[in-house]
Amino acid sequence: MKTRFLLPVLAITLLTLSRFKCIEECESYTDTPSHITDTGLSTVPLDNRKELPVVLGPDAQGYLQAYGFRLSMSTELDDSLGGYNECAKYYLDPRIAAIHVFTRKPIPGVSDPDVSGSFRYVHTIDRVPTYLTMPETASQIMLDWEDGVPNRYDFLLVEPPATEGWYQFELRMTMQDSSIVSTVTDSIYLK
């Protein structure tokens, strides 16, 4: 009779012990710096004609009125820290001070290569997207940044050039220590 209780008791004991072990493993988190490098940044073009932006395939044309790009950002650790640790809490160091977008190809009628004013960062709260201007973006990206996962940020060209043609943009992040990291979008034909 008593043996039928043995299995559940054993299972509960194992579960309890494993839980204690897990808690014990991550009892304290260590704040660990991570940083952004050029190689950690990449972009893909977006088609935002419909409800939500979708990634364009290779060699696809873009849409002047609904073009954007998605920035992927992964961070790196200092060599001295070894690999990623499950019980570490990562933060960006140095932090992002400012974000600008520059055009790499001349835009008819636009003399300043800094076209940050034509782009907006898409910040979504409770499924409702809002646009932030580039000066507002750096601090928001710092808030939106999550450690341990690939971070993706959408930038949309809200004031498109007047004419169709080949376009290419560079996203440049100025860090708080004045260093600059940047990534360049693929050249794309927008019409």
Next chain:
Amino acid sequence: MSSKKQYFGLLFLYLFMAADAATAQETRHPRGAYARLGLGYAPVISAPRFSTLIDPLLSLPDDNNSVLYEVQWQSRRHWGFFFQFSFINISASIRKTFTEQLERDFPNDYVLEEIKDVPEPYSHGESPVQGLIGGSYAFDAGKWSLQPRIMFGGTTFNPLSVDVALKRRNSNQLSILSVKPTNTLEDGSVSAFTFGLGTLVQWHLWRRWSIFGMAEWTTFKPDLLYSYRLVNQVDGSETIQTFGSSDTRFAHVIHAGAGLTFRITRK
């Protein structure tokens, strides 16, 4: 037949039944306290109107069922006093109605909506509730009791607020529309004085148990303001409007239901 003649016909029938009941045999609904539990249908047949976009958000749709609780004291001289409390459970999908209206108003946009207080699995907000006290007069006849009644009290309902993103088709243009009630109570509800008339028909079943059917009309006039704010996310331009209900119509609720009556006190 004109509607006036119909009303007179119904009134005549009602008075005939009342007189007939009054002259009949000893009642099975004696003096004492009664408790009632009923279910019903409670359409809001007319509600204050703001603009077509805001109206679904009032949480006063025309398709509702209801749960009714009532305690009554019935005197020996046929007069009664009662307290009635009813939940008007919204059957209609407020989210669907609102979204459809939004799509009609902004045909060139995709609607990305978030209706606060309306979690996805449910399609409406909180139920309006009515708390009423009133007096009745019973025309009793054997197993039957007919009780016209007059009521006063309050109606509380929960107008909704929304934040909606309007994404222009084939474009990166985006606007945020916020529609919010501005003069609700702290918990987001609105209360209004309510007046009502009705009648209850009761038939004795067994010992202390009876069944009842009731029909009621209640009316109230909520004083409510709604703000409408449309912000273009690209250039920051805003359109702000305020809509008030003070000059608009009363809300009218018809309540038809049935249920069980239990006589709490002994004969």
